[in-house]
Amino acid sequence: MKPILECQGLTKKYGNIYALSNLSLTLERGQIVGLLGLNGSGKTTLIKLINGLITSTAGQVLINGMLPGADTKKLVSYLPERSYLNDHMKVEEILSYFSDFYENFNVVHARAMLSDLDIDTHARLRTLSKGTKEKVQLVLVMSRDAELFILDEPIGGVDPAARDYILQTILTNYNENATILLSTHLITDIENMLDRVLFIQKGQLVLNATVDEIRTAKRESVDSLFREVFKC
Amino acid sequence: MLGKLLKYDLKYGSRFFILLHGILLAACILGRLLFFERLDFDAGSDIIAPYIILATSLYVLLFTAVSLGTAALLAVRFYRNLFTDEGYLSWTLPATPVEQLWAKLFSGTIWYILDILILALSLVILLSGSNLTAAYAKVAPEITEALGMPLGRYGTMLLVFTLLSSFSGTVTIYVCISIGQLFPSHRVLCAILTYFITSAVIQIVVLGLMVIFNLFPGPYINDAATETDTVQYLFTTLKLSGVINFVLTIVEYFATRYIFIRKLNLT
Amino acid sequence: MPWDLDNNRPIYLQLMERIQQDIIAGVYSPGSKLPSVRDLALEASVNPNTMQKALSELERSGLVYSQRTSGRFITEDKTMLKKIKRNLASEHIRQFFEKMTLLGYNREEILELIQEALKEE
Numbered sequence: 001m002k003p004i005l006e007c008q009g010l011t012k013k014y015g016n017i018y019a020l021s022n023l024s025l026t027l028e029r030g031q032i033v034g035l036l037g038l039n040g041s042g043k044t045t046l047i048k049l050i051n052g053l054i055t056s057t058a059g060q061v062l063i064n065g066m067l068p069g070a071d072t073k074k075l076v077s078y079l080p081e082r083s084y085l086n087d088h089m090k091v092e093e094i095l096s097y098f099s100d101f102y103e104n105f106n107v108v109h110a111r112a113m114l115s116d117l118d119i120d121t122h123a124r125l126r127t128l129s130k131g132t133k134e135k136v137q138l139v140l141v142m143s144r145d146a147e148l149f150i151l152d153e154p155i156g157g158v159d160p161a162a163r164d165y166i167l168q169t170i171l172t173n174y175n176e177n178a179t180i181l182l183s184t185h186l187i188t189d190i191e192n193m194l195d196r197v198l199f200i201q202k203g204q205l206v207l208n209a210t211v212d213e214i215r216t217a218k219r220e221s222v223d224s225l226f227r228e229v230f231k232c
Numbered sequence: 233m234l235g236k237l238l239k240y241d242l243k244y245g246s247r248f249f250i251l252l253h254g255i256l257l258a259a260c261i262l263g264r265l266l267f268f269e270r271l272d273f274d275a276g277s278d279i280i281a282p283y284i285i286l287a288t289s290l291y292v293l294l295f296t297a298v299s300l301g302t303a304a305l306l307a308v309r310f311y312r313n314l315f316t317d318e319g320y321l322s323w324t325l326p327a328t329p330v331e332q333l334w335a336k337l338f339s340g341t342i343w344y345i346l347d348i349l350i351l352a353l354s355l356v357i358l359l360s361g362s363n364l365t366a367a368y369a370k371v372a373p374e375i376t377e378a379l380g381m382p383l384g385r386y387g388t389m390l391l392v393f394t395l396l397s398s399f400s401g402t403v404t405i406y407v408c409i410s411i412g413q414l415f416p417s418h419r420v421l422c423a424i425l426t427y428f429i430t431s432a433v434i435q436i437v438v439l440g441l442m443v444i445f446n447l448f449p450g451p452y453i454n455d456a457a458t459e460t461d462t463v464q465y466l467f468t469t470l471k472l473s474g475v476i477n478f479v480l481t482i483v484e485y486f487a488t489r490y491i492f493i494r495k496l497n498l499t
Numbered sequence: 500m501p502w503d504l505d506n507n508r509p510i511y512l513q514l515m516e517r518i519q520q521d522i523i524a525g526v527y528s529p530g531s532k533l534p535s536v537r538d539l540a541l542e543a544s545v546n547p548n549t550m551q552k553a554l555s556e557l558e559r560s561g562l563v564y565s566q567r568t569s570g571r572f573i574t575e576d577k578t579m580l581k582k583i584k585r586n587l588a589s590e591h592i593r594q595f596f597e598k599m600t601l602l603g604y605n606r607e608e609i610l611e612l613i614q615e616a617l618k619e620e
Contacts, residue, residue: 221506
């Protein structure tokens with residue numbers, strides 16, 4: 001089986017600035033991977049390249065051996081760090097939108113999660129609070145039976161209660177054949193959930209190791225290692 | 233996939249489209265009942281002329297507004313759905329860039345065609361009152377002679393030509409917005425600039441071609457122009473601009489396609 | 500309630516210790532079935548792979564055994580449980596002595612202190 005994600009010499013330039021430079025990386029299936037780095041380190045650029053939202057300057061990214069395209073988008077379920085839903089739509093309409101476009105969208109599952117969260121599916125999105133909208137988006141993304149989940153800052157702006165729910169949701173929906181790539185700068189909260197962490201700095205991969213490897217070798221948490229590596 | 237994309241594109245704008253054209257139709261029905269049907273063409277032309285001029289100007293304004301509204305609907309849908317935050321969802325649907333483009337082209341052309349048909353219909357509603365047709369009947373032979381054909385045929389030809397151009401109109405809007413997104417910090421401004429620059433360039437090219445093909449209506453060339461020649465001239469230029477439009481549409485389509493496939497850069 | 504885990508030691512080791520503790524404390528009785536990896540992982544708020552690793556390690560130590568289709572069970576070997584309990588107790592006592600020695604007490608003094616403490620109870 002081909003690795004779920006493979007980056008080969010991936011480079012992205014904006015003007016004269018390298019957002020990513022010559023990044024190579026292979027991720028196997030069945031793990032939860034933390035993509036860690038400071039703001040502006042290239043996390044979101046990498047994620048956008050995997051999703052085909054931007055085009056690379058050099059190098060390539062392969063998902064299950066394929067370049068980003070219609071076929072890889074069937075496999076990847078992506079939660080951006082912004083709201084990408086049309087505000088005028090009702091939750092119900094968004095559910096049918098997802099059912100229409102994604103064969104692997106499990107609408108029963110999505111409805112169950114929405115009702116757990118007391119979200120009225122007949123409400124228009126614009127009438128919901130920012131936090132609720134984020135939850136709707138997470139529910140949609142996690143209700144797909146995808147092979148690669150890419151979650152960009154899923155716990156960035158939410159309150160602690162919602163954060164716990166989100167983390168639980170991710171763990172509950174995680175299956176052994178899928179890989180979850182999760183970008184964040186709040187490591188402590190998620191450290192126990194991760195198999196592996198990637199440290200990315202100035203567009204380059206500076207560390208790729210499992211959490212327990214780091215703890216065994218360095219006798220410290222990923223969080224404190226992160227603080228060391230990214231010391232200002 | 234194309235069908236699904238198209239369905240949501242059409243659904244999105246339908247409310248605005250119906251509202252816009254509903255207002256137009258209502259205004260035309262009212263205009264006919266309250267104004268045009270009450271006109272007395274036997275009265276002296278100096279009495280009714282000011283009213284007709286005023287009403288005509290108002291309706292020209294209304295028609296222009298509705299056309300612009302439709303163009304804005306296409307532009308906003310295209311821009312919002314593909315190049316703003318919503319683009320993060322649109323571009324992660326399992327559709328190819330070419331499918332995305334054709335969904336937008338079809339939906340845009342459909343809106344355009346409906347718009348033109350409704351505009352034509354409202355014109356008919358506005359001007360088909362019995363007093364107007366009677367008044368027209370008196371001058372019909374003159375007009376037919378001037379146009380070289382009956383007014384009805386002339387109108388139909390113009391309608392067909394406009395319908396044919398609906399696709400190219402759609403592509404033009406899209407290519408401008410797509411080129412605009414190549415300049416991340418000034419997307420909208422660059423889209424508008426692209427529109428004006430390409431229109432200016434096209435005007436110059438058309439002018440140049442007209443001179444080359446000896447079509448320029450200057451006093452030296454068309455000294456002996458008669459009225460039928462004028463119509464002839466009109467149709468030749470229509471054909472010429474049709475050809476230019478056709479070539480242009482193909483260029484614009486491939487430019488948009490290229491940007492979709494190679495130059496997509498959502499911020 | 501997520502399990503309380505240290506930040507600087509491997510997670511799987513801490514999971515092993517916690518489950519061992521629960522078995523000895525009788526949360527799971529000998530011969531009974533352990534919850535599934537997924538449920539345990541959810542309960543602890545950890546990655547299922549890490550929980551899987553902890554359970555495999557426990558299996559290797561013989562404290563739990565797996566039956567192909569029906570899941571993982573606690574050993575029924577009472578002597579083994581007793582031995583593990585004993586080991587754990589010795590470990591706690593060793594640590595206790597270490598700390599008391601650091602405070603400057605010798606063995607006799609420590610014993611006296613313990614007896615006093617017991618009387619006060």
